[in-house]
Amino acid sequence: MHTPSASGCAKVILFGEHAVVYGQPALAAALSKGARVHVVDDAAALTVEIPEWDVTARPDDGTRLGEALAAMAAVLEERAGEPPGGSLCVEFDVPVGAGLGSSAAMAVALARAMQPEADDALVLDVAAASERIFHGNPSGVDHTTSTLGGILRFRRGDEPPCVPLVGVAPIRLIIAQMEPGADTGEMVSGVREWLDREPEIVTQLLEWMGALTGQAEQALRQGDTPRLGRLMNLAHGALVSLGVSTPMLDRGCHAARRAGAWGAKLTGAGGGGCLIALASEASQRAVVEALEVEGAMRVLTTWAGAGRPSK
Numbered sequence: 566m567h568t569p570s571a572s573g574c575a576k577v578i579l580f581g582e583h584a585v586v587y588g589q590p591a592l593a594a595a596l597s598k599g600a601r602v603h604v605v606d607d608a609a610a611l612t613v614e615i616p617e618w619d620v621t622a623r624p625d626d627g628t629r630l631g632e633a634l635a636a637m638a639a640v641l642e643e644r645a646g647e648p649p650g651g652s653l654c655v656e657f658d659v660p661v662g663a664g665l666g667s668s669a670a671m672a673v674a675l676a677r678a679m680q681p682e683a684d685d686a687l688v689l690d691v692a693a694a695s696e697r698i699f700h701g702n703p704s705g706v707d708h709t710t711s712t713l714g715g716i717l718r719f720r721r722g723d724e725p726p727c728v729p730l731v732g733v734a735p736i737r738l739i740i741a742q743m744e745p746g747a748d749t750g751e752m753v754s755g756v757r758e759w760l761d762r763e764p765e766i767v768t769q770l771l772e773w774m775g776a777l778t779g780q781a782e783q784a785l786r787q788g789d790t791p792r793l794g795r796l797m798n799l800a801h802g803a804l805v806s807l808g809v810s811t812p813m814l815d816r817g818c819h820a821a822r823r824a825g826a827w828g829a830k831l832t833g834a835g836g837g838g839c840l841i842a843l844a845s846e847a848s849q850r851a852v853v854e855a856l857e858v859e860g861a862m863r864v865l866t867t868w869a870g871a872g873r874p875s876k
């Protein structure tokens with residue numbers, strides 16, 4: 566028995582959420598936090614335990630996690646020739662269900678723990694099988710970012726849809742979960758209704774958000790973090806216009822800016838969940854405190870766009 570561990574990164578969407586559904590580019594960044602899987606007993610039958618939720622799952626035990634395990638095991642068996650086993654334990658160091666890609670981080674860490682020799686292509690396929698169980702028809706951005714690390718540009722219809730931005734330095738991000746996350750599908754439907762009601766102006770807004778993502782990529786490549794922060798403020802304004810922000814997310818963004826952040830925006834689907842803030846090293850502490858005072862459920866400071874996760 567030995568206890569190797571494997572990890573998968575969580576992610577944030579830096580720019581372009583919602584607009585990405587309509588073919589605009591988005592930028593996603595892997596976080597240096599996410600999910601870690603320990604092999605408790607590699608001789609045992611396949612079992613996954615998540616102590617934080619008091620859950621233990623086995624393939625085909627009728628639970629969603631069991632179904633995901635079965636789907637992952639099937640891909641591994643087909644590609645690696647033998648069914649995976651082992652008693653595995655999952656730990657998270659990001660909030661779960663808050664738009665940070667925790668399910669993808671878990672799937673990637675599980676894939677790596679079940680098949681330590683797996684290359685990225687296999688990890689991506691195994692994690693995709695799990696994400697399909699949890700999310701139906703996922704865009705792929707979460708598990709791709711989790712597997713490859715770094716910062717990626719994602720655009721539906723491009724081949725491949727996710728391209729790593731090479732040579733871009735990681736940024737230090739403050740992430741605050743301001744309230745429980747909302748259902749992504751419902752938030753996406755809300756934007757669709759808005760678009761159906763005001764097609765011309767909302768289409769322009771979505772295109773404008775795509776242009777903003779292009780500017781943000783430029784700022785990232787130039788290492789111009791103050792400008793990146795300003796662009797975040799503009800992006801938050803667009804997301805407010807799309808109707809996906811909440812008073813709590815808005816208050817958090819204002820508090821972060823007042824405390825000296827260059828910029829802050831909601832990240833992901835909105836309707837609750839997390840915001841991200843970008844601040845100089847000298848201001849980070851004040852920003853974290855301001856978010857806590859504003860009532861954030863959890864605030865973490867982490868590298869976004871960090872390199873490959875450890876195996």
Ligand code: PMV
Binds near residue numbers: 581583584663832833
């Ligand atoms: O809920 P998250 O953080 O995975 O983000 C959803 C992103 C959307 O653009 C709103 C939806 C999508 O499928 O891209």
